[in-house]
Amino acid sequence: MVMPAPAVAGPGGAAPGSVGDVRRSNLALVLGAIAEFPPGSFPSRAQVAAATGLTKASVSSLVLDLLDAGIISEIGLNPQGRGRPGVGLELNPGRAVMGMEINVDYISVAVVDLAGVVLLREVQERDNRNSPYGPVLAALAVLAARVRSMAGEQGIQVLGGGLAVPGLVDPARVRVLTAPNLGWINVDLDLDALLPEVPLGIALFNEANAAALAELRHRPHGASNFLFVSGEVGVGGGIVIGSELFTGPEGHAGEVGHIVVDPDGGLCSCGGTGCLETVAGQDAIFTAAGLAADGGSRSQAMSALLRALEAGEPKAMAAVERAGGCLGIALASTARVVNIHSVVLGGHFAVLEHWLRAPLMASLHKYAPGKYASEQVTVSAVGEPGALLGAAGSVIRSLVEAPHRLHA
Amino acid sequence: MVMPAPAVAGPGGAAPGSVGDVRRSNLALVLGAIAEFPPGSFPSRAQVAAATGLTKASVSSLVLDLLDAGIISEIGLNPQGRGRPGVGLELNPGRAVMGMEINVDYISVAVVDLAGVVLLREVQERDNRNSPYGPVLAALAVLAARVRSMAGEQGIQVLGGGLAVPGLVDPARVRVLTAPNLGWINVDLDLDALLPEVPLGIALFNEANAAALAELRHRPHGASNFLFVSGEVGVGGGIVIGSELFTGPEGHAGEVGHIVVDPDGGLCSCGGTGCLETVAGQDAIFTAAGLAADGGSRSQAMSALLRALEAGEPKAMAAVERAGGCLGIALASTARVVNIHSVVLGGHFAVLEHWLRAPLMASLHKYAPGKYASEQVTVSAVGEPGALLGAAGSVIRSLVEAPHRLHA
DNA sequence: AGCTTTTAGTTCATTGCCTGAACTATATGA
DNA sequence: TCATATAGTTCAGGCAATGAACTAAAAGCT
Numbered sequence: 027m028v029m030p031a032p033a034v035a036g037p038g039g040a041a042p043g044s045v046g047d048v049r050r051s052n053l054a055l056v057l058g059a060i061a062e063f064p065p066g067s068f069p070s071r072a073q074v075a076a077a078t079g080l081t082k083a084s085v086s087s088l089v090l091d092l093l094d095a096g097i098i099s100e101i102g103l104n105p106q107g108r109g110r111p112g113v114g115l116e117l118n119p120g121r122a123v124m125g126m127e128i129n130v131d132y133i134s135v136a137v138v139d140l141a142g143v144v145l146l147r148e149v150q151e152r153d154n155r156n157s158p159y160g161p162v163l164a165a166l167a168v169l170a171a172r173v174r175s176m177a178g179e180q181g182i183q184v185l186g187g188g189l190a191v192p193g194l195v196d197p198a199r200v201r202v203l204t205a206p207n208l209g210w211i212n213v214d215l216d217l218d219a220l221l222p223e224v225p226l227g228i229a230l231f232n233e234a235n236a237a238a239l240a241e242l243r244h245r246p247h248g249a250s251n252f253l254f255v256s257g258e259v260g261v262g263g264g265i266v267i268g269s270e271l272f273t274g275p276e277g278h279a280g281e282v283g284h285i286v287v288d289p290d291g292g293l294c295s296c297g298g299t300g301c302l303e304t305v306a307g308q309d310a311i312f313t314a315a316g317l318a319a320d321g322g323s324r325s326q327a328m329s330a331l332l333r334a335l336e337a338g339e340p341k342a343m344a345a346v347e348r349a350g351g352c353l354g355i356a357l358a359s360t361a362r363v364v365n366i367h368s369v370v371l372g373g374h375f376a377v378l379e380h381w382l383r384a385p386l387m388a389s390l391h392k393y394a395p396g397k398y399a400s401e402q403v404t405v406s407a408v409g410e411p412g413a414l415l416g417a418a419g420s421v422i423r424s425l426v427e428a429p430h431r432l433h434a
Numbered sequence: 435m436v437m438p439a440p441a442v443a444g445p446g447g448a449a450p451g452s453v454g455d456v457r458r459s460n461l462a463l464v465l466g467a468i469a470e471f472p473p474g475s476f477p478s479r480a481q482v483a484a485a486t487g488l489t490k491a492s493v494s495s496l497v498l499d500l501l502d503a504g505i506i507s508e509i510g511l512n513p514q515g516r517g518r519p520g521v522g523l524e525l526n527p528g529r530a531v532m533g534m535e536i537n538v539d540y541i542s543v544a545v546v547d548l549a550g551v552v553l554l555r556e557v558q559e560r561d562n563r564n565s566p567y568g569p570v571l572a573a574l575a576v577l578a579a580r581v582r583s584m585a586g587e588q589g590i591q592v593l594g595g596g597l598a599v600p601g602l603v604d605p606a607r608v609r610v611l612t613a614p615n616l617g618w619i620n621v622d623l624d625l626d627a628l629l630p631e632v633p634l635g636i637a638l639f640n641e642a643n644a645a646a647l648a649e650l651r652h653r654p655h656g657a658s659n660f661l662f663v664s665g666e667v668g669v670g671g672g673i674v675i676g677s678e679l680f681t682g683p684e685g686h687a688g689e690v691g692h693i694v695v696d697p698d699g700g701l702c703s704c705g706g707t708g709c710l711e712t713v714a715g716q717d718a719i720f721t722a723a724g725l726a727a728d729g730g731s732r733s734q735a736m737s738a739l740l741r742a743l744e745a746g747e748p749k750a751m752a753a754v755e756r757a758g759g760c761l762g763i764a765l766a767s768t769a770r771v772v773n774i775h776s777v778v779l780g781g782h783f784a785v786l787e788h789w790l791r792a793p794l795m796a797s798l799h800k801y802a803p804g805k806y807a808s809e810q811v812t813v814s815a816v817g818e819p820g821a822l823l824g825a826a827g828s829v830i831r832s833l834v835e836a837p838h839r840l841h842a
Numbered sequence: 843a844g845c846t847t848t849t850a851g852t853t854c855a856t857t858g859c860c861t862g863a864a865c866t867a868t869a870t871g872a
Numbered sequence: 873t874c875a876t877a878t879a880g881t882t883c884a885g886g887c888a889a890t891g892a893a894c895t896a897a898a899a900g901c902t
Contacts, residue, residue: 044860048453052889072850084889086851103898109849110897216879251683265771267683274773275659275675281770286763286801289696296728297803298766355694356767358706362689363771364674395705403571452889453858460860480879492860494880512867517878518868846901853894859887866881872874 049088050430052080056088057429060098060115063140066103070112087254089115095433096121096183097140097425098315117141122177123425124187124221125418126170127232127411130155130207130259131324133166136411137177138418140425141397142243145182146173147411156209159202174221185425186226188417189198189217190236192258197377206295207259225432229421233413234372235271235280236405238264239423240416241370244407253357253366254406255282256413257373259324260295261303265364271365271420283307285359287352302356306349314345328374331340333383343381350382354389357398367397372406379405451615451802458498458838460488463496464496465837468506468523473549476509478520496514497523497805503527503841504591504625505548505833525549530585530835532595532629533826534578535819537641538563538615538667539732544819545585545592546748548833554581564617567610575628581812582629585586593833594634596825597625598644600666605638605685614703615667633840637829641821642688642780642817643679646672646799648824649778652815661765661774662814665781666733668703669711673772679828680772691715710764714757716782722753736782743789751789758790765806775805780814787813 059077063069069077075085092098096118104114117140125136133154136147150169154162174184193205201413202213238254241264245252250269256262261283265272273279283303284296291300304310312327315334334342353375361367375382383403390398406412425431436713467485471477477485483493500506504526525548533544541562544555558577562570582592601613610621625636646662649672653660658677664670669691673680681687691711692704699708712718720735723742742750761783769775783790791811798806813818833839 045453045889046860047459048859048888050457051455070850081890083853083891087888105898106646106849108847108899111853112850196607272772273468276773279771279773280772284770284802285767286695287697289801298801300801324865339843355697359693359764360771362692363687363768364680365684365687365689393697393706393708394692450875453860453887454889456859456888478879489861491882495859513869514878516870518880520879523902569848846899848899849897851882851894851896853888854892855890857888859888861886863884864882867879869878869887870876872876 028308032307045113047059050428051090052078052084053091053429054427055080056085057092057097057426060092061117061141061426065143068114068116070104070106070114072112074115080370086250086263091433092429095429096434097429120181120183121185122182123226123418123421124170124174124184124224125414125416125421126166126187126189126220127155127233127417128162128166128189128191128208129237129413130192133162133169134411134414134415135166135170135241136418137173137182138415138422139182140422142419142422144415145180146337147414148173154208159208159210159213162208163215163220170221184221184224186224186421187217187221187228188222188231188236188419188421189215189228190231190233190413190417192260192262194278194281195230195232197273200228200230201219202230226421226425229417229424231413231417231420232262232264233258233275234262235264235273236414236416236420237372237408237412238266238280238370238416239271239420240412240414241372241406242266242269243415243419245350245370248405249368251366252361252368252370253280253282253364254370254372255353255357255375257306257308257371259308261307265366267364267366268276282356288354302352305352306375311345311349314348315339315342317342328377332377335378346381347385349378350385351389353382355393356384357386358390358394361394367394368402368404369398370406370410372408376405376409439745451800458836460486460492461496461499461837462835464488464493465500465505465834468500469525469549469834473551476512476522476524478512478514478522480520482523499841500837503837505837505840511821524546528589528591528610529593530590531634531826531829532578532582532592532632533822533824533829534574534595534597535644535822536562536570536574536597536599536616537821538600541570541577542819542822543574543578543581544822544826545590546823546830547590548830549683550827550830551586552821552823554584555822556581557718561631562616567616567618567621569601570626571623574702578629582646582821592629592632594632594642594829595629595636595828596639596644596827597623597627597636598629598641598821598825600641600668600670602686602689603640605681608636610638633828634833637825637832638687639821640670640672641666641829642670643672643681644822644824644828645780645816646674646688646778646824647679647828648816648820648822649780649814650674650677651823651827653778657776659730659774660776660778660779660791661688661772662692663761663765663770663783665714665716665779665783665786667716669715673774675772675774690764690768693767695760710760713760714783719753719757719782722756723747725750736785740785745788754786754789755787755793758793759797760792762794763801766798766802769802769805775802776810777806778812778814780820784813784817 075082099118101114103111105111122139127134134149137145194203234256254264263280263282265280284301286300287302288300293303294301483490507526509522511519513519530547535542542557545553602611642664662672671688671690673688692709695710696708702709702712
C-alpha cells in the first residue's frame with residue numbers, strides 16, 4: 027500500500043527537509059483549521075489549538091505570522107461562557123481571488139473572498155466560437171480590470187486568479203492545448219497581461235475540472251470521491267478523489283467525453299470513433315432529436331428540446347434515452363478504471379435529468395451491476411457558474427495549503 | 435498526478451507537525467538515496483550528502499540511526515581518487531522481505547533482499563481453483579515457513595511480507611473481497627499465522643497491481659506512467675502514475691478487464707455485459723478459437739492455441755484478432771480517463787504479442803488516434819513472477835519511505 | 843464589592859534537529 | 873616528506889515545537 031506522504035518533504039522530490047518545513051506545514055495546518063470552521067463562527071487561538079493538536083503557544087506564534095501576512099484577521103471578542111473570551115479569527119475579508127471563465131457563449135469574472143463568498147460577478151455574453159484568441163483575451167482583460175477596480179474601491183485586494191477554459195490545458199506551461207469549440211490550438215496565455223501584479227499569479231484550469239472542484243465545496247461532507255460530468259457542446263469530466271482533483275500525469279484525466287461507447291459509432295471531433303460525445307454532446311442530441319443545432323443559438327435549441335420532451339416527441343425522447351444509455355456505459359467503465367461510483371451531472375445532463383435518469387440507471391445496472399446506487403447519481407449543486415467558482419476556489423485552496431507563499 | 439497529502443486535513447485527521455517529522459522525512463531521504471545508487475556501487479556519506487542536499491553532518495547522524503536499525507550496513511572502503519576514501523554504504527544484505535502469491539494453478543514464495551535481489555524462490559503447483567481458502571492458506575504457510583527457515587540458516591532476517599492474490603482486495607482490512615477464479619468471497623486473512631512475528635507485518639495486494647509495481651522496477655528510468663494489463667483467466671490491470679501505484683479511493687482502480695468494449699456483448703462473471711474479459715480473457719479466447727478450455731489444463735490449451743496460430747487456423751486467428759481489437763477499445767478509453775498512453779502487456783497478452791499487436795495498434799489508432807505510439811505498447815519485462823516480486827518490492831519500498839518504523 | 847473559578851493567551855526554559863565552520867583522518871602525487 | 877584533496881566528526885548557533893508557569897479577562901458565588 028502506498029503510505030501517506032510525510033508532512034514535511036517527500037523522498038520523491040528529493041528535497042532536503044529542514045526545520046523550516048515544519049513551520050510551513052503547521053502554518054497550513056492552522057490556516058486550514060480556521061478555514062474549516064463553519065462560516066459565522068470565529069475560532070479562538072485556543073480552539074484552533076484543540077482542532078490541530080498543536081499547543082496554544084505554537085498556535086499563538088503561527089497565528090501571528092498569518093496576521094502579519096494579512097491572510098487572517100482578528101474580529102472582536104468571542105465569549106465562550108465562563109472564562110476569558112477568546113479573540114475571534116477569520117480569513118481576512120479584505121483579501122480575495124478572481125475567478126475567470128472563457129466559454130463558447132460568454133466570458134465571465136468573479137471576485138471571491140478567502141472564505142469562498144462571491145463578492146462580485148459579471149458575465150458578458152460574447153460569441154467566442156471560432157474566434158481568434160487575441161480579442162477574446164483582450165475583452166476578458168478589460169472585464170477583469172473593471173471588476174478588480176470595483177473590488178479595490180471596496181478595499182478588497184486581489185491576491186491571485188484562476189482561469190477556466192473549455193479544452194485541454196497544460197497547467198504547468200499555462201497553455202491551452204486544444205479547445206475545439208473555441209477553435210484554439212496550442213495557445214500560450216499571457217496571464218500577467220490579464221491580471222497584472224497579483225502575488226499568487228494565475229492558474230489555468232480545464233472547465234470541467236474546475237467545475238468539479240466547485241461541486242466539491244458545495245457538497246455534504248463525506249462525498250469526497252466522485253466524477254463530475256460536464257455536458258456542454260463537448261462532454262468533459264473532472265475526477266475528485268479524496269477531496270483532491272485527480273488530473274493524471276499530464277493534467278488531462280477525466281475526459282469521459284471520449285470514452286468509446288459504441289465501437290461501430292460515428293467519427294468524433296477528436297478523430298476517434300464512437301466517443302460518448304458523438305452521442306451525448308449537446309449538438310449530437312439536438313441533431314438526433316431533429317432540431318437544427320447550428321441555425322439558432324444553443325439556448326434556443328435547448329428550449330425547443332425541452333418542449334419536445336414535454337410533448338413526448340418520439341425522436342427527442344429517443345435521443346435523450348440513447349444519450350443516457352451511453353452515458354451509463356461510460357460511467358460503468360469509469361467505475362472500473364478509477365474505482366469511483368458516484369457521479370454528479372452538470373450542464374445539459376443536469377437540465378435533462380428528468381428524462382435522462384431512467385435510461386442512465388438502467389444502463390448502469392446492466393453494465394456495472396451493484397456499483398452505482400441511485401443516490402450516487404446526483405445533479406450539480408452549483409450550476410452554471412461552477413467552472414468560474416471552482417477556478418477561484420482552487421486558488422484559495424492552494425493558498426490555504428501553502429500560506430508561506432505570501433510574506434515568505 | 436497524485437498530490438502529496440497535505441498536512442491539513444479535516445477536524446478528525448489533523449496531523450500535528452513537529453520537529454521529529456523532519457528527522458523521519460530525512461531518514462527516508464537518505465535511505466532512498468542509498469537505495470537508488472546503482473547496484474554494486476556503494477555510496478559514501480559524502481556522496482549521499484551531495485545527492486540529498488543535506489549537510490555531511492546531518493547525513494552522518496542519519497546514517498548512524500539507519501545502521502543502528504540494521505537497515506543499512508558499511509562495506510569496507512571506497513577510494514574516490516585523491517583524498518580519504520569513503521566508507522561504502524549499502525542496504526543491509528542480511529535483511530529481506532518475503533513475497534508470496536496465491537494463483538489458480540500454484541502458490542509461490544520468494545525471499546528478496548532490500549536491494550531487490552531474489553535470494554530464494556519456490557513455486558508449488560497446486561490446483562486452487564474453487565478450493566476452500568483454509569487448506570490453501572495452510573499450504574502457503576508451510577511453504578513460507580520452510581523458505582523462511584532456509585533464509586534463516588543463511589543469516590537472513592525476514593522483516594515483512596507481501597501477498598498477491600488474483601482478486602479484489604481491501605488492503606486496509608487485509609481482506610479478499612472477491613477472487614472469482616478461486617471462488618473466494620469476503621475472506622479475512624490471518625496473516626500473522628502465515629508469517630509470524632515479522633516487524634513490518636504483511637501487506638495484501640491485487641495480483642495485477644503487484645505485477646505493475648514489479649514492472650516499474652525493471653523498466654528504464656522515465657517510464658513512470660503506464661498501465662499494466664494482466665492477462666490470466668481474468669483480465670486485470672495496474673495503473674502506475676508518477677512511479678506510484680494508483681489504487682483509487684478503495685484500492686480497486688485499474689480493473690480494465692471490466693471496461694465495456696461491446697455494449698451488445700455477452701454476460702460477464704462480474705454480472706456486467708460486454709466486458710473486455712468476456713472477449714480477451716484466456717477462457718474466452720480458447721472458446722472462441724474452438725479449443726476446450728475446461729477439459730485439459732490451461733497451459734495445454736495455450737500450447738494448442740499457439741500451434742493453431744502458427745498453422746494459421748482461421749478461428750484461432752479471428753479469436754486473437756478480436757481480443758486485440760477489444761483490448762484497443764479498452765485502452766483507448768483508459769487513455770482518456772486517466773491520461774495514460776503507455777501500456778505493458780502481461781500474461782497471455784505477452785505470449786500472444788506476435789498475433790495481437792497488429793489488431794491492437796489498429797484499434798488504438800481508430801479509437802484514440804495520436805495517443806498511443808507503437809513504442810508505447812510493450813511487453814512485460816518481468817514475466818510470470820511479477821506479482822510475487824512486486825508484492826515483495828512494494829514492502830521494501832514502504833520501508834525505504836518510512837524507515838522509522840524499525841527502531842523507532 | 844470582593845473572591846473564586848474558568849478559560850484565553852503569553853513568556854520562557856528545554857529539547858530536537860539541521861546548518862556551517864572548524865577540525866581530524868586518510869588517501870594521492872610531487 | 874609535504875602539499876593537496878576528500879571523508880567524516882565535533883561543536884556552537886539558530887529555528888521550531890513543547891510544557892509549565894504566568895498574566896489577562898470574563899462569569900458566578902457570597
